[in-house]
Amino acid sequence: xxxxxxxxxxxxxxxxxxxxxxxxxxxxxxxxxxxxxxxxxxxxxxxxxxxxxxxxxxxxxxxxxxxxxxxxxxxxxxxxxxxxxxxxxxxxxxxxxxxxxxxxxxxxxxxxx
Amino acid sequence: xxxxxxxxxxxxxxxxxxxxxxxxxxxxxxxxxxxxxxxxxxxxxxxxxxxxxxxxxxxxxxxxxxxxxxxxxxxxxxxxxxxxxxxxxxxxxxxxxxxxxxxxxxxxxxxx
Numbered sequence: 001x002x003x004x005x006x007x008x009x010x011x012x013x014x015x016x017x018x019x020x021x022x023x024x025x026x027x028x029x030x031x032x033x034x035x036x037x038x039x040x041x042x043x044x045x046x047x048x049x050x051x052x053x054x055x056x057x058x059x060x061x062x063x064x065x066x067x068x069x070x071x072x073x074x075x076x077x078x079x080x081x082x083x084x085x086x087x088x089x090x091x092x093x094x095x096x097x098x099x100x101x102x103x104x105x106x107x108x109x110x111x112x113x
Numbered sequence: 114x115x116x117x118x119x120x121x122x123x124x125x126x127x128x129x130x131x132x133x134x135x136x137x138x139x140x141x142x143x144x145x146x147x148x149x150x151x152x153x154x155x156x157x158x159x160x161x162x163x164x165x166x167x168x169x170x171x172x173x174x175x176x177x178x179x180x181x182x183x184x185x186x187x188x189x190x191x192x193x194x195x196x197x198x199x200x201x202x203x204x205x206x207x208x209x210x211x212x213x214x215x216x217x218x219x220x221x222x223x224x225x
Binding site: 002032034041042044047087099100101104105106 | 144146148154155156157158161163169171172203205207209212213214215216217218219
């Protein structure tokens with residue numbers, strides 16, 4: 001089962017903040033966040049392991065609530081370079097699907113001057 | 114380091130033809146993946162492998178086959194191509210469950 005992302009799209013002015021959410025119906029071992037620019041391959045931003053830790057990449061940070069099987073990506077003081085589609089990927093805990101990395105449908109982020 | 118290399122970059126197939134999309138990685142990763150991405154959509158998992166000789170289906174395996182005879186290579190076979198298989202195909206690999214996935218540059222496939 002793919003994780004569910006929200007919102008589908010968000011438009012920001014430079015300097016504004018946004019939150020992208022990712023939820024799963026399955027118990028998760030880890031959550032991955034990637035960004036894809038138009039016509040390019042997805043690029044890794046960060047991985048969060050179960051334990052509720054928070055990580056950061058530039059002014060982009062994320063949290064992982066393993067009890068709720070949810071992760072959130074925070075875009076702070078957005079820059080034009082943050083534009084792209086953000087995907088969350090999830091690793092389930094169950095042994096028979098270990099390593100099965102599935103992605104959500106993506107959240108398109110447009111940052112305008 | 115070449116990373117993940119996919120060939121070809123572009124291909125046009127006629128309905129009913131077959132082809133193999135090649136994927137190779139030089140990072141000694143044990144996990145490898147094939148995804149397809151339709152225009153404006155997310156990444157759907159076709160097949161994945163957690164090591165040589167071990168493969169398993171993802172969400173959309175119908176019409177595709179894979180093999181993993183070596184750690185480095187993970188080819189995707191399309192039999193009897195259909196217009197619904199028109200998509201961009203990405204191969205990815207990672208070391209184990211705690212590591213980032215590295216993506217190839219993609220193969221843009223059109224079936225006419």
